Amino acid sequence: MAFQMRTFLYVVFVVGYMSLSFIAGLCRKIVGSPVGKFGIFDFLYGGSGTLVCVVKESVKLYVNNIRTTHVELARKKAVESSLADARSQGIESKVAAKQAEKAGDKAAEIANKNANRILGPIVSSGWDLFEVIYYQGFNKELQHH
Numbered sequence: 001m002a003f004q005m006r007t008f009l010y011v012v013f014v015v016g017y018m019s020l021s022f023i024a025g026l027c028r029k030i031v032g033s034p035v036g037k038f039g040i041f042d043f044l045y046g047g048s049g050t051l052v053c054v055v056k057e058s059v060k061l062y063v064n065n066i067r068t069t070h071v072e073l074a075r076k077k078a079v080e081s082s083l084a085d086a087r088s089q090g091i092e093s094k095v096a097a098k099q100a101e102k103a104g105d106k107a108a109e110i111a112n113k114n115a116n117r118i119l120g121p122i123v124s125s126g127w128d129l130f131e132v133i134y135y136q137g138f139n140k141e142l143q144h145h
Contacts, residue, residue: 019057023057059123059127060123063119063122066115066119067112067115067119070111070114070115071108071111071112073111074107074108074110075104075107075108076104077107078100078104078106078107079101079103079104081103082096082099082100082104083096086099086100
């Protein structure tokens, strides 16, 4: 069991590392890289680009976690409410389950739209701030080289 968990964590680490490398490469490609061709270890150069890419991906993971939690909570409440209504009306359990599933899906869709409407501008303005930090740090790094 411990071996399987260790293997799983190793795979997660490698996939995460590769993902961050790829995303950092895209970030550096957008603004132009002083190093030249992007390699897998280039994002570890310790400059502001490294920090910005790590922060960006951390924020994306956090926001997606908030969105998912909000959507699943709305789905759960809608399903529970629909099942309670069906019990009070004496509806058959199979029919009630189908109705509850539909109500949960509809509530999840609405909650997802609401979360995107609220979180989108927040993340966008935050990313604008980090772009300013990145560009300023990138220019200073070029001046030092």
